[in-house]
Amino acid sequence: MAIRDDYIKWVILITILYRVGTTNSVCELSVSHGDKLYNFSLASPTWKYPHGVLSEDGFYKIARNGTVLWFQLCDGLIFNHDPPRCFDCQDCGGPSHCGMGCSALVANPLGGYYVCTTIGRSSSTKVNLIDEKNPSMGVVVKISSSGVLTNCSLSVSVFCDSNGLQGPNLLETVGTCDYATVLRHPSGCAKTVSLHGNGLGWFSTLLIIVLCFFVAYLLAGTAYRYFSLGIRGVHAIPHLEVWLSLPHRIQGLFRSLIRRFRRPTQGHRSTYSPVNF
Incomplete structure (x- = not known):
């Protein structure tokens, strides 16, 4: 009896799934x-x-x-x-x-x-x-x-x-x-x-082009230094010192910008002189 009930349930479930798929x-x-x-x-x-x-x-x-x-x-x-x-x-x-x-x-x-x-x-x-x-x-x-x-x-x-x-x-x-x-x-x-307008904008396209040129430059420069100059290891990467110092340069740039925005406020406050009563 239990087997028959399970069989009926499976038949109903398969029928429902079939009708849903056909409907869609x-x-x-x-x-x-x-x-x-x-x-x-x-x-x-x-x-x-x-x-x-x-x-x-x-x-x-x-x-x-x-x-x-x-x-x-x-x-x-x-x-x-x-x-x-x-x-x-x-x-x-x-x-x-x-x-x-x-x-x-x-x-x-x-x-x-x-x-x-x-x-x-x-x-x-x-x-x-x-x-x-x-x-x-x-x-x-x-x-x-x-x-x-x-x-x-x-x-x-x-x-x-x-x-x-x-x-x-x-x-x-x-x-x-x-x-x-x-x-x-x-x-x-x-x-x-x-159908149109979901593509990349001009800025994204330009950024991808610049990135591709940069990667090509690194690969070509590394290959030249490795095979022609015989430089091995990470030193084969061209201008390695520049790329390593780049994060510090960016950090220094942000610090200089922050100082530039803070200076007018500090200078404005320094124009006041204390008054003694």
Whole structure:
């Protein structure tokens, strides 16, 4: 019994890790535009939304003109409450777990009953920009499902909005089995990285050049004194006395500067003469 419980725990853990890895891979997009790199990571946690753009309820739901649509971005649907009530759910979890086997499910009234149709799976998720000329606007997440009779899809436009989640409040039927809706969410905002300007400045470049010349001078001078003049040991280094005395010279320079700044104060105080009463 204990072995069976451990086996079940390991299966659940592996499933969770697999879904997390899949979520991260299908919900990321990096696009370069101009001198910037725009990185989108819809499933990454933020301060207010620990699951990113994913609905904490396990699903988003929208109904228009008798059509009911459930979807979850970047992951599969999870129903802890208000599950779908429609027929023909074999392609998305079966009758007992309707909606639990896909990322988007739509129910349309037909002959007085609601009939389910799978319109998206997380494995077929694609992320693109809403506007290629303006990457900061947000992204379009398209999930699709190919069946024997119909090919369905759902496009969710995730606009960048730092104020919080808004929507979905719009459902459009683009084709026979193609739907579109809109979300406004902070996860639709990209993190930008400048492609230029992160390099070395002119001063750093000049410093590196001077340092390279200095090292080359030491190596060449040491080689010349070692092989041509036959000088061995540390004395082969050219101008060794100068380099050894350099710390003392720098220390003396700092001391002279400190004295120079102190002298005016001491001279100003010495202009006063004591007064005897």
